[in-house]
Amino acid sequence: MRVTTPAGEKASPAPDVNQASCPSRSVLEHVTSRWGVLVLARLLEGTHRFSELRRAIGGVSEKMLAQTLQALERDGIVHRQAYPVIPPRVEYSLTPLGEQAAERVAGLARWSEQNLPRVLAAREEHDARQ
8 A cells, every 4th residue: 555645756665663763663662651641532522721631641741741641642643722811721622533542542542451460460470481
């Protein structure tokens, strides 16, 4: 499969995340980072303000949350709505593209919660053999 381009331009190969130079790797990194997964899962529940997200996601620093939201916004996954009021009010929500990504990573997050006892047991068994 090749990516289509306007007439006269060379077609580029289709995105392949396994290729080192593929830009899809940065999208994958943003969506599947520790904070990316948690932000997307929380936003799947609805629109949130920055401070609400920070309180809801234990351990995330203000700086990391801001960087994560900026990267996801740039990728078209998160929508940032700033209201011209004093004090400033900013809300974050998922775009339709973001909803698709969030549904997938939220499933992975739930899987990790559900299977934590099995993972911990496997770790203990592994460590005992070492």
